[in-house]
Amino acid sequence: MLEINNLHCELEDDTEVKILKGLSLTVKPGEVHAIMGPNGSGKSTLSYVLSGRDGYEVTEGSATLEGEDLLDMEPEERAAAGLFLAFQYPVEIPGVGNMTFLRTAVNAQRKARGEEELSAGEFLKIIRAKAKELQIEPEMLKRPVNVGFSGGEKKRNEILQMAMLEPKMCILDETDSGLDVDAMKLVSDGVNALRASDRAFLVITHYQRLLNHIKPDVVHIMSEGRIIKSGGPELALEVEENGYGDLLAEANA
Amino acid sequence: MAALDETQLREGVDRETVETVQSMAGTYKHGWETEIEMEFAPKGLNEDIVRLISEKNNEPEWLLEWRLAAYRRWLTMESPDWAMLDIPMIDYQEQYYYAKPKSMVEKPKSLDEVDPKLLETYAKLGIPLKEQAILAGVEGAGEERKVAVDAVFDSVSVGTTFKKELAAAGVIFCSISEAVQDHPELVKKYLGTVVPQNDNYFAALNSAVFSDGSFVYIPKGVRCPMELSTYFRINAENTGQFERTLIVAEKGSYVSYLEGCTAPKRDENQLHAAVVEIVVLEDAEVKYSTVQNWFPGDENGKGGIYNFVTKRADCREDRAKCMWTQVETGSAITWKYPSCILRGDDSQGEFYSIAIANNWQQADTGTKMVHLGRNTRSRIVSKGISAGHAQNTYRGLVSMHPKAKDSRNYTQCDSLLIGDQCGAHTVPYIEVRNASSRVEHEATTSKVDDDQLFYCRQRGMDEEEAVALVVNGFCKEVLQELPMEFAMEAQALVAISLEGSVG
Ligand SMILES: Nc1ncnc2c1ncn2[C@@H]1O[C@H](COP(=O)(O)OP(=O)(O)O)[C@@H](O)[C@H]1O
Numbered sequence: 001m002l003e004i005n006n007l008h009c010e011l012e013d014d015t016e017v018k019i020l021k022g023l024s025l026t027v028k029p030g031e032v033h034a035i036m037g038p039n040g041s042g043k044s045t046l047s048y049v050l051s052g053r054d055g056y057e058v059t060e061g062s063a064t065l066e067g068e069d070l071l072d073m074e075p076e077e078r079a080a081a082g083l084f085l086a087f088q089y090p091v092e093i094p095g096v097g098n099m100t101f102l103r104t105a106v107n108a109q110r111k112a113r114g115e116e117e118l119s120a121g122e123f124l125k126i127i128r129a130k131a132k133e134l135q136i137e138p139e140m141l142k143r144p145v146n147v148g149f150s151g152g153e154k155k156r157n158e159i160l161q162m163a164m165l166e167p168k169m170c171i172l173d174e175t176d177s178g179l180d181v182d183a184m185k186l187v188s189d190g191v192n193a194l195r196a197s198d199r200a201f202l203v204i205t206h207y208q209r210l211l212n213h214i215k216p217d218v219v220h221i222m223s224e225g226r227i228i229k230s231g232g233p234e235l236a237l238e239v240e241e242n243g244y245g246d247l248l249a250e251a252n253a
Numbered sequence: 254m255a256a257l258d259e260t261q262l263r264e265g266v267d268r269e270t271v272e273t274v275q276s277m278a279g280t281y282k283h284g285w286e287t288e289i290e291m292e293f294a295p296k297g298l299n300e301d302i303v304r305l306i307s308e309k310n311n312e313p314e315w316l317l318e319w320r321l322a323a324y325r326r327w328l329t330m331e332s333p334d335w336a337m338l339d340i341p342m343i344d345y346q347e348q349y350y351y352a353k354p355k356s357m358v359e360k361p362k363s364l365d366e367v368d369p370k371l372l373e374t375y376a377k378l379g380i381p382l383k384e385q386a387i388l389a390g391v392e393g394a395g396e397e398r399k400v401a402v403d404a405v406f407d408s409v410s411v412g413t414t415f416k417k418e419l420a421a422a423g424v425i426f427c428s429i430s431e432a433v434q435d436h437p438e439l440v441k442k443y444l445g446t447v448v449p450q451n452d453n454y455f456a457a458l459n460s461a462v463f464s465d466g467s468f469v470y471i472p473k474g475v476r477c478p479m480e481l482s483t484y485f486r487i488n489a490e491n492t493g494q495f496e497r498t499l500i501v502a503e504k505g506s507y508v509s510y511l512e513g514c515t516a517p518k519r520d521e522n523q524l525h526a527a528v529v530e531i532v533v534l535e536d537a538e539v540k541y542s543t544v545q546n547w548f549p550g551d552e553n554g555k556g557g558i559y560n561f562v563t564k565r566a567d568c569r570e571d572r573a574k575c576m577w578t579q580v581e582t583g584s585a586i587t588w589k590y591p592s593c594i595l596r597g598d599d600s601q602g603e604f605y606s607i608a609i610a611n612n613w614q615q616a617d618t619g620t621k622m623v624h625l626g627r628n629t630r631s632r633i634v635s636k637g638i639s640a641g642h643a644q645n646t647y648r649g650l651v652s653m654h655p656k657a658k659d660s661r662n663y664t665q666c667d668s669l670l671i672g673d674q675c676g677a678h679t680v681p682y683i684e685v686r687n688a689s690s691r692v693e694h695e696a697t698t699s700k701v702d703d704d705q706l707f708y709c710r711q712r713g714m715d716e717e718e719a720v721a722l723v724v725n726g727f728c729k730e731v732l733q734e735l736p737m738e739f740a741m742e743a744q745a746l747v748a749i750s751l752e753g754s755v756g
């Protein structure tokens with residue numbers, strides 16, 4: 001599904017700042033991979049480079065989605081190809097209704113893929129059902145995108161967008177941060193409901209507790225722009241108990 | 254279903270908008286011209302031309318004298334230069350002041366006699382002149398809505414729809430030249446009482462040479478049974494358009510009036526100097542909405558309409574109310590300040606505006622709220638959007654006179670910049686000459702945020718869709734004040750006029 005090979009990147013505005021330094025990763029269809037790592041190790045940057053945000057210059061390496069070169073595409077083309085990023089900090093868009101935003105997005109993707117657009121009626125039926133599963137009030141669908149949403153509402157809204165867009169490759173950037181236990185459960189249930197043999201997840205998280213709800217197949221530890229260790233779910237527990245210290249020391253040894 | 258469409262329409266861009274935009278693919282939609290034989294008066298301006306226009310319209314002596322007085326005043330005046338506009342010299346002798354489709358020389362008696370080419374032109378513009386053509390495709394809370402249309406082609410009104418139904422309600426809606434013939438006492442009583450001939454340079458010019466426009470009279474206590482609409486189109490080359498609109502709302506009446514404008518693409522600049530006068534009497538209410546889409550010039554700043562317009566409402570009696578809503582996307586240069594004179598006690602004025610300037614467009618627009626009566630209220634919401642090399646200025650006057658005790662104004666003025674070559678300016682003039690009135694002014698300037706655009710694009714929208722969505726969100730407070738069919742058109746226009754502004 002997702003294949004990242006020896007990826008290097010630096011800031012466009014300051015080429016002295018190298019962030020990704022030879023990152024490699026392969027995620028197969030149906031798998032859930034977790035990426036853990038200290039603050040500043042480049043986790044969000046990885047998600048931005050994969051989804052095509054401006055400001056980063058890839059200097060070496062490659063990234064493909066189902067064999068297609070991601071780095072060569074516009075952000076909207078990557079989205080239409082099936083890449084989705086649940087933002088660490090979802091963006092507010094004043095004056096634009098949540099529902100209008102999502103309908104525009106869904107239909108833009110359908111159009112790009114040569115599919116028929118959803119009528120207003122069909123769209124409404126689907127979004128109401130999915131919102132209900134995530135315990136998103138109908139009133140929240142009418143409010144402007146993320147404006148005045150609580151932290152938990154913003155994250156649930158990201159999952160709602162993911163559920164509506166039905167992407168193949170979902171990247172979740174610290175979707176658990178700022179969530180209380182109940183919200184964490186809702187979000188995890190939402191993600192788990194989407195798990196499928198033809199869909200894969202890359203779950204970026206700081207804490208092990210999310211992984212109690214979303215069981216990963218593989219856990220990667222990231223530091224200074226590289227994966228320094230990969231393993232099974234037990235690796236996350238190890239981090240939980242001992243912190244990153246030992247792992248980092250081991251990697252630098 | 255209807256309710257759903259309504260909610261979504263009010264939330265921002267919808268599917269139809271995007272489709273419309275895509276189908277228009279970056280070109281000015283109304284940029285074709287109609288080949289129709291025209292009758293022109295000779296080029297240039299002098300007293301003989303003024304007389305000729307008056308004669309062609311078969312006007313009474315008093316009106317000819319009125320025009321001549323305006324012309325003589327105009328000769329002594331100078332083009333205003335206080336606006337933040339770079340206006341090239343206009344050679345007033347190089348313009349035609351009167352152009353009339355030949356088929357209209359003998360005035361048609363009904364729409365059936367109108368040159369089919371003219372009707373075709375309006376059909377192309379999407380304007381239903383025929384009575385059966387009720388504005389289609391828009392669901393207004395389940396019921397179909399009727400809109401009566403008066404269409405003005407170059408200088409001449411080509412026909413008004415729904416005349417019978419309006420007459421049954423006692424509403425007069427016709428071209429101003431017809432009104433001069435059929436209701437001279439009304440025209441004489443109100444013409445020039447809101448915008449005097451010598452009000453400003455362009456108003457004086459208009460008073461001298463106006464050739465047609467719309468006239469509306471709503472009798473006492475009547476709620477106009479449908480929306481009234483005028484579409485202006487400049488077609489002929491080197492022709493100035495000087496229409497004059499006069500709306501009179503008698504005590505306790507109500508009307509919503511829509512105005513739309515287009516012109517063909519030309520390399521030369523064309524002059525448009527209109528005057529709109531609105532008289533609002535006791536307890537009456539007038540809503541006046543404009544979607545102005547004159548040709549703005551090309552991406553290099555060549556061609557386009559000079560739009561120098563004087564619009565003013567006189568809330569002459571107690572509890573009179575006027576609301577201006579405008580979406581200004583076109584014209585190379587816009588000079589326009591729809592205003593309210595709040596003369597009656599408890600009278601109210603509102604101004605909602607979206608002004609978009611892209612490429613090399615210049616807009617200097619805003620409003621004047623003149624509070625004369627006690628306990629008067631005004632509200633101003635202005636959304637200015639600048640892109641490309643455009644300059645966009647909001648200029649607003651709020652004046653509280655000594656007798657306007659306990660009056661209030663609220664002004665909100667937001668500017669949005671797209672790119673870093675354009676400019677936004679806010680020039681508020683505030684005069685408060687009594688101690689009990691209050692004026693509030695809020696202004697913001699922001700840029701279309703890269704994070705917002707990236708967020709939209711990550712969800713699958715292309716860059717132009719993303720900009721249109723964000724900008725429509727920025728304009729929402731104004732868009733939602735427009736009548737439904739105009740709101741759709743306006744959303745589409747917002748998107749179209751910003752094409753090419755990113756990337
Ligand atoms: N746009 C940017 N400008 C400046 N520094 C940046 C930018 N993006 C990332 N960085 C730097 O790159 C490093 C990695 O950041 P980030 O990817 O956000 O890490 P993480 O998500 O793992 O906490 C940090 O040192 C951060 O300061």
Ligand SMILES: [Mg+2]
Pocket residue numbers: 043044045088174
């Ligand atoms: Mg991060």
